[in-house]
Amino acid sequence: MRIDLRHLRAFEAVAEELHFRRAAERLNLAQPALSRTIQQLEESVGEVLLLRSNRRVELTEAGRVFLAGSRAVFEHLESAVHDARKAGAGQIGQLRIGYTDFAVSGQLPPILDGFHRDYPQIRAELVFGSTQQQLELLKGGSIEFAFITGPLLDPNIDSIEVQRDRFVAVLPQRHPLAEQSEVSLSDLAQEPFVMGVMSHWSHYRRQLDALCISAGFLPQVVQEAYNSEGVFGFVAANIGVTVHLESAGNFNRKGVVLIPLKGVDARVCTLAAWLKNSVTPVQQKFIDFLRQRTPPL
Incomplete structure (x- = not known):
């Protein structure tokens, strides 16, 4: 026979009262019904849990062990109910978040840190792309949020701008222009460029190409890399120069300025999209946090 919560509640009442009448009153049950419930429980367990006499009720050793287990069941159930309510309120769970180089070198770390402090029971699983x-993963349901390079025009996707960066020149430390306080984009027209590969950096490179064309040239790309660290490494090796975002200043890469x-x-904007x-x-909860905590841009 199946043991359900009514059996456990009946047993716990009798075990605590050590008196069937008082336990029946506590449960608002007729005493014969309570006795049948306890009998059913003992038959299901296959052990005598309570010793009964006209004067007293006592727990057997099996009964004491079962009482501890019964109380643990109720504690686990209460915890499950509590966690379910927290999950329903958005206070516990998991988020799968995609990010780019630009996001992780800019606003993403303080956003994640602040959100974790406010909601420590929501775990973030991070996916680089x-x-x-990220847009493909988002539409396929593999991630819930994508920190991407804007602009974004998709009627099915909403977004918040979380970061806006200026363009900066990134030069080898020994480059002739490295001592200047600022450079013109046209000063780089004849320079070899190191860029992120088009398959991964297309959103950014289209914006940079348009910027360079407005200055009268198209970058001469001599080397590509898959991430910012690779781009900066090749610039440090004096293979070429690049134009990156000001948030790249958070990279501690020697040999470049x-x-x-x-x-x-x-400006280049980074969006949180969903x-x-x-x-x-x-x-x-994460959307509300972004709206409340993302500084005005």
């Missing part, structure tokens, strides 16, 4: 890769670009007002039609309570 290009903007295009970052110099502001004169007369360039364009699907509009599938927002869970946990995701809503």
Whole structure:
């Protein structure tokens, strides 16, 4: 026979009262019904749990062990109910978050740190990927948030701008322009460029190409890398120069210098994006956090 909660509640009442009448009153049950419930429980367990006499009720050794286990069941159940309510309120759970080089070198770390301090029971699983890769993962349901390079025009995706970067020139430390306080984009027209590979950096490179074309040239790319660390390493090796974002200043890479670009007002934005039609309570907490905590740009 199956043991259910009514058996456990009946047993716990009798074990604590050590008196069937008082236990029946406590449970608002007729005493014969309580006796039958205890009998059913003992038959299911296969052990005598209570010794009964006209004067007293006592727990057997099996009964004492079963009482401890019964109380643990109720504690686990109470904890499960508590956690379920917290999950329903978006206070416990997991978020799968995609990110780019630009995001992790900029606002993503303080965003994750602040969110974890506010919601320590929500765990973040982080996935690195290009903007295009993240959008595919987002639409496929593999991640819930994508920190990507904007702009983004998709009616099914909502977003918040969390970061806006200026362009900067990144030069080898011994480059002739490295001592200047700022350089013009046109000063780099004849320079070999190190860039992120087009398959991973297409959103950024389209914006940079447009910027360079407005200055009268298209970058001569001599070397590509898959991430910012690789780009900076090749610049440090004097293979070429590049134009990156000011948040790259958070990289501690020896052998390169970052110099502001004169007369360039364009900005590159990083967006936190999510699907509009599938927002869970946990995701809503993160969205609310982003809206409240992301500094005005």
